[in-house]
Amino acid sequence: MKIHNKKKFLSFLKFKRDFQKYGLEKARSYELILHWLNNRLSRNQFLVLSGIIVGCSAGLAGVILKTLVHNIHHFITTKVHFEYQILFYIIFPFLGIVLTTSIVLTIFKGQDRKGIGAILYEIAQNSSIVSSVKMYSQIVQSAVTVGLGGSAGLESPIAVTGAAIGSNFAQTYRLSYKERTLLLAAGATAGIASAFNAPIAGIMFAFEILLTGVVFTDFIPLVVAAVCGSLLSRILLQEDVLFRFHAREDFNYKNVPYYLILGIVTGLYARYFLVISQKVEHFIKGLNMSRLRKAMFGGAVLSLLCVLFPPLFGEGYDTVKAFTNGDTHNIIENSFFRYFEIKEITIIIFLIFVLLLKAFATSFTIFSGGNGGNFAPSLFAGGTVGYLFAIVCQQIGFTEVPVTNLVLVGMAGAMSGVMYAPLTAIFLIAESSFGYDLFIPLMIVSIISYLIAKWFSPISPELKFLADQGKIFTNKHDENLLFSLKTEDFIDKYSQAVNENAPITELFELVKNGDKNIFAVIDDYKTLRGILTLDDIRPYLFTNDEIYATIIQIMKAPPAVIRPENQPLEILQTFDDTGVWNLPVVDGNNKFIGFISKSTILMSYRQLLKEYSE
Secondary structure (H helix, E strand, C coil), X not given: CHHHHHHHHHHHHHHHHHHXXXXXXXXXXXXXXXXXXXXXXXXXXXXXXXXXXXXXXXXXXXXXXXXXXXXXXXXXXHCCCHHHHHHHHHHHHHHHHHHHHHHHHHCCCCCCCCCHHHHHHHHHHXXXXXXXXXXXXXXXXXXXXXXXXXXXXXXXXXXXXXXXXXXXXXXXXXXCHHHHXXXXXXXXXXXXXXXXXXXXXXXXXXXXXXXXXXXXXXXXXXXXXXXXXHHHHHHHCCCCCCCCCCCCCCCCHHHHHHHHHHHHHHHHHHHHHHHHHHHHHHHHHHCCCCHHHHHHHXXXXXXXXXXXXXXXXXXXXXXXXXXXXXXXXXXXXXXXXHHCCCCXXXXXXXXXXXXXXXXXXXXXXXXXXXCCECHHHHHHHHHHHHHHHHHHHHHHXXXXXXXXXXXXXXXXXXXXXXXXXXHHHHHXXXXXXXXXXXXXXXXXXXXXXXHHHHHHCCXXXXXXXXXXXXXXXXXXXXXXXXXXXXXXXXXXXXXXXXXXXXXXXXXXXXHHHCCCCEEEEECCCCEEEEEEEHHXXXXXXXXXXXXXXXXXXXCECCCCCECCCCCHHHHHHHHHHHXXXXXXXXXXXXXXXXXXXXXXXXXXXXXXXXXXXX
């Protein structure tokens, strides 16, 4: 404890010296105060204070982004007559994606890693250190994309922004990895809480998605950050910007069959949404075009979809609110379907097309160069599924259908299946609709949808590639620790090697003067030819057999070779399969690099486990 306090004091003195030397240009007075508080307060007290600061900052960022995008949407959709809105739907979605890509290429130098996967990658692979650029880059990019009609959500960019704020705050005050990860999650939590005015949903998001595979006993900073973000949202955002639903029916247990069927429907739709998303991503990546041309192509597709089906424009929350308020005819009035006689069958056909094309609109928005996430699209699609299911039931003859409730729980179901986050979905809709009595139908629909999604793929397809590579944490805690280790750190590059054509006496000199018990046999081009151990050499050390033996004769093929790109988990599995403790490492051309020891990996794993458990 004394050593820890001494380090903190020295850190404070260094900061004070820099402050006195460079003045306000290099250090800010409030940072001096926080450094002083960091030395005066206990760890828990400073973390709570940090949670308040990070929560307010991330919440304010979320409020700014939501307000900006709402004002753009309000102008486009309500201040302009329909005939001119067609021009907006043609121009603005296209312009949004192209401008976002141009901004990324020119201002942010092509660095466009985005989405929840980006946060998980930083937690697992970069010690929860997030670039300071992400504190504002995500806001700029997503505001342009979604504000101009991109069919994506703002919540993922808000979460990344909040995570960057929390991480950089922790870096400024030199907090440890666990504290840095906690504040990173607190920032993302506050961002989600401000976006939906749902603090509990924000906390569930952190535990269910961000902190997967990370063990924490401190959660008060998360709660504090969520409350701060939600309060700022409630105070600063206008009622029409808030994600709120006031109309709903009371829960009736007789309607449980509707919820059971809706759970299956939303689960299947969520799988459809994810499959289309993956196919579009692979399609766009396979295009032999520059990034700007891909953006133009994706923008053109999106503009066409928005012209044909205006609900695909932007986040789509206004459309869902229209479902709950019974204003569906107004939605169709703004589309080409208004030229047809608006009957129930017209509405059904229109909504089916909207659902099928929403997956394409969102995927082209995100993967062709826009910035956004799947939060809003999954909620929009879920609400549409719920409403479509309700009117189909009514057409069949079931007149007592709880339409509004089906819209609400449909949102939770689709989000649960798309995001693999049932608890977040349940609390999000419960908080947003004041519908705590809807917990039973929310749980029924969300869990069924989640189980269907898990049946198709145990890990979210959006994150599966990163998980398979060991670049993000999963629920397998042992593997998470191993994936935190770097193979290059275990390679003994000072390993001893001998040329295959060298006299055996040279090998004896290596044994005599070195401290290794395993040797590599290489050729003139440093290509690995074989290995030798002390057990292989010992029979020749004290006899005259060396007169007749050569290195080529006594060397043996290694039981396996390791590549630098192999992960520690793969390497340990290779050690277990071969039953040896040392293996050679070679590059792609079979050039010898060094040896790697099983005991070295296990010792590092043990040390990491010790730090992880403290």
